[in-house]
Amino acid sequence: MIDVRRLRLLRELDSRGTIAATAQALHLTPSAVSQQLAALAKETGVRLLDPAGRRVRLTPAAQVLLEHADILFAQLERAEADLAAFDEGRVGSVAVAAFTTAISGIVAPALLALRESRPRLRLSVTDVPEPACFDQVLGGELDLAIGITHAGARPLDSRLLRIPLLDDPLEVALPVGHPYASASVVPLEALRADEFIVSRPGTACREVAHAACAAAGFVPQVRHNADDFVAILTLIAAGCGVSLVPRLAGLSSTDQVVLRPIAGSVPIRPIFAAVRRGSHQAPHLSAVLAALVAAARSPSPYDAPASVRGGEAWAVHSG
Amino acid sequence: MIDVRRLRLLRELDSRGTIAATAQALHLTPSAVSQQLAALAKETGVRLLDPAGRRVRLTPAAQVLLEHADILFAQLERAEADLAAFDEGRVGSVAVAAFTTAISGIVAPALLALRESRPRLRLSVTDVPEPACFDQVLGGELDLAIGITHAGARPLDSRLLRIPLLDDPLEVALPVGHPYASASVVPLEALRADEFIVSRPGTACREVAHAACAAAGFVPQVRHNADDFVAILTLIAAGCGVSLVPRLAGLSSTDQVVLRPIAGSVPIRPIFAAVRRGSHQAPHLSAVLAALVAAARSPSPYDAPASVRGGEAWAVHSG
C-alpha cells in the first residue's frame, strides 16, 4: 500500500527540484528524504528518480503518481474541512423517525428550511411506529424519533431526552347534518351521546381522545376504529359518527364534513422529539432539533400539493 | 494531518463492529487498535468513538470521516492501478516537438491512432525549431523531438538516440508554362538553368535541396528564400522560379503549379525522432515511438480538412 506521507516528499521534491531543498523545507536531512523515496519506489514497484547530473529528475511514472497524489491531498484537506464543518452542524447525516402527520406538518417544513440553510446536512426520514422507534434510537439505527405523550405510553427510557415540539390542538369533525355543525365552537360535552370513530387501541390518538372525553366528564362510545384520517372522514361523511382530529393533520372542512374548534380547555396532542441523552449537543443533531422546533412553532405548516392534503383527498374519495 | 493508515482501522471497525474483531482481522491486539484510534481522534480533534455497553459505537463525526476515507482508499487504488497501466504504456504524458510538415504528416496521424488505442496517454505537441528542440529534450522539458538529417546540422548529442522515421522524397514544383511541366518525371539536371526558391539559409530544407542539386552535378541559383510552402507555391505561380518540395507537405498540383517526381536517384529528407538514450524503453515513450513509426510508414498521411491542405490553401491565395 502506498504511504501518503512519502507522497508528500515526492510532491515537495517536484516543486523544489533537489532532495537537499526538499529536506530543508521539511526539516529533515537529505539522507532521510532519499531513504523514504527509495522506500516509496520499492512499495510501488516503479523507479521514481533518475540521476541527472548531481541532482535527480522525476521519472514519468513519478509524474503519474504525483497527479494522483495531488488528488489525494485535496481529498484529505476536504475531509478535515468537513470535520470542521461538522463541528458547526453544517454537514452530517441524521436519521429521523416520525408518524405521518408529524412528517407532513413538522419534519417536511424543517427539511425544506435545512435544505436552504445547511444543504450538506443529510436528513433521512422514516415512518416508524411509536414504541419501536425509541428502541431504534437507543440502538443507534435512528438518531431522533418524534412521538406523542399520552397516558398509555411506556415511559420514555431514561437514556433518552425528551424535547417538546408542539402542543397540537384537537378539533371535532362532524357530519354536516350534525346539530353542532354550524356552531363556531363546540363544547366536547355536547358529543356525549354521539358515537365516536377513533384510532385502534394502543395508539396515541386514541389515548388522547379518551383523555379529552374523560376531562369533559364522559366516556366516548366507540363504534369504529380507523387510523387513517381519510378513512375517518369518509366514515363521518357516511354518518357513522364523529371524531377528534389533530390540527397538524392539515385537514379542512368539505361539503360533507365540518371541522370545528373545541370550546373551553382545548385537548392537545403533546408532540415531542426524543434523542439519546447527550447526543442533542452534537452539532448536526442540534441543528436538526432547532429546525424541528422552529417548524413546529411556525404558524403555517408545510403546504403540500392539494391532491395529497387530507381534506381534498377525502373529497376525492367521497365524490 | 490525518493518517490514512489509521483511517483503515476506522473503516474496519465500522464494518466489523468491535475493536476486538478489528484487531483480529488486522492481526493486531485490541490494545493497538484502541491506541491508534485514540491517536486519530486526537489528530482530527473530534471524538470518534462512543462507549455503548461493552462495545463502542462510531460517532456521527466518525461517519463523516469515513465517507471521505472511502473516497481516499478508492483514489489510492486508482493510483496503484495507474502505475500498473503506466508499465504497459497505457497512461502517461509525452511532450513532442516537431516541425510543421511532420506535425501534419506524422504526429497528427499518430495522435489519432493513439487516441483510439491508448486514450489515457496524453500527447502534447509543440512546434519547436530544430536546433533548440534537442536541447529541450536533453533538459527534460520535452520527451521527443522530430528532426531532419542534413549536412549543415550539428551532430546529434551522444546522450540522445536517433530513431529513423521516414525518408521523405522530394518533388519538383514547376509553373505550368515550364518546359518540363508536362513530363511524367523530371531529371534534376534539367533544372540546372532555372532559378530556385528555397528555404532560408541554415534550415534543413535548404541543405537537402542543395545536396540534391550537388548530387545532380550543379549548384542551384537561389533567387528567393521562403520557408512556408504556400509562399513558395505563390512565387512559383508568379513565374519567379522552381523549387523542391517534400511529399510529406501534402501539396498537390493546381492549375498554376505542377508537382512532378524526380527521375533517377530521388533526393530525400531523412526524418528521425530523437529521445534521451534509455528513455525509449520507457513504456509510455515506446508506445508513442511505435505510433510515430507506424504513422510514418502508413501510405496515406493524415487527411486534414481540404481548406488547410497546402495545395488548396495556395489555390485560395492565388485565386
Added chain:
DNA sequence: ATCGATCATGTAGTCCAGCTTAACGGTTCA
C-alpha cells in the same frame, strides 16, 4: 586544469512511534 561547493546516497548509530503483554473496570449473559 584544479579546487571548492553542491548533491545524492550509502552506513552505522540513535531514538521514538507503534506494538505487545498484563492488569483493570465495566457490561452482558447464563
Added chain:
DNA sequence: TGAACCGTTAAGCTGGACTACATGATCGAT
C-alpha cells in the same frame, strides 16, 4: 452472582525512521 467478553490504560520492547558522517560524482569558478 460469577464467568466471559470488551475496551482502555500502563509499562516495556522492537523495528522503522531519522541523524551524523563518509563517499563518489558533478558543477562552477578561478
